Amino acid sequence: MIIGQIKDGIVLDHITAGLGMTLYNFLGLDKLDCQVALIKNAESVKMGKKDIIKIDKVIDLDFDALGYVDPGVTVNIIKDGKLAKRQSIDIPERIENIIKCKNPRCITTVEQGLNHIFVLSDKENRVYRCLYCESKAK
């Protein structure tokens, strides 16, 4: 299967196999009008299988969303057909307005205009808790 090279854009590499579509949705890539390719289960020496997303445009990425969904992702910025920058992702300590609290008793379910904030409470197990009610992110 051949997917053409991009001239100016972004390649999200080393996505954990199966998380490509989740990342596609979290990053709001469905709203782009440029070409976007999602490759599932690509062969990888390091990972066995991986997903890859190619975006035919340089856009502002939400690195917190990337780090929340899959902190192993590598972001490659392509300019004039060449790799201009490669960046790995850290697990964010705090994420805002990426996910919503599912606890029906949480104030975020009724208070308007409130940012949905989660903080990393257990880095090893990647557990995030709601800043307000401390419920675990699901």
Place this chain on the structure above:
Amino acid sequence: MRSLIDIQELSVSEIDELIAVANDIIDNPSKYSEKCKGKILATLFFEPSTRTRLSFESAMFNLGGNVLGFSEAQSSSSAKGESVADTIRTVGYYADIIAMRHPKEGAPMVASMNTDIPVINAGDGGHNHPTQTLTDLLTIHREKGRFDNLTIGFCGDLKFGRTVHSLIGAMSRYKNVKFVLISPEELKVPEYIKQTELEAKNLEYVETTSLENAMPELDILYMTRVQRERLFNEQDYIRLKDSYILTPQKLETAKSDLTIMHPLPRVNEISVAVDKDPRACYFRQVNNGKFIRMALIMKLLEVK
């Protein structure tokens, strides 16, 4: 100015300081009778309460201050759909300090983010209730004279019981405290409390469904009620509410210096026959609540 949303925001030395002030207030009440003269406490209770609200109000009056507020959401603009943020921005112009109870978890934190005056969390749903924990700590200190080397049993609704979660967190900071968690399977302490407060600190704890088996080793027995308002259906409430009822018979195997505590209100989980037992200290606990709140109000208003 500083707020108090979660008991963990207070260091052990700050808690020691509050307890020392509360004990001094008990011994010398007249010394404190004008400490907050000219100050106003707003008690914003979006959920019913007897002890906590009256205790805050009594505390402020005993400090020479004044009180305004409401005791149910229906008598505030939240009944018209006003947000917590807007309510607090308004009250911030009328008062010097706020004590707030709200059924939604995290509401007092939202309040503290929207005002410059101190906000005290007076209970947010099943989440935190730091002034109850301070009350409990003052009671333990006055009854036992120490916080370390104690075996403390928590009995009843340990899942939704916010007072239990806060007190476990507070007591987990002292040396050689053993926790005995007594509850039906459906109302066990949530995993994250056990992980963060007990397992991460390598503290000894046991979980059991039998109050009778646990009784002989306890220095403190902290009873709680099954809270109808926290359960989603009436059938669950009826099935669980009679899980543990403390009677004089069950206390026959208890230590002679056991301290029996309860945050109140009780329904039927402590038989009234137990009230006469000198080991029952839940009404002394209520009294302590006023004094520790006086100490806290002074601290947050930075009154010396």
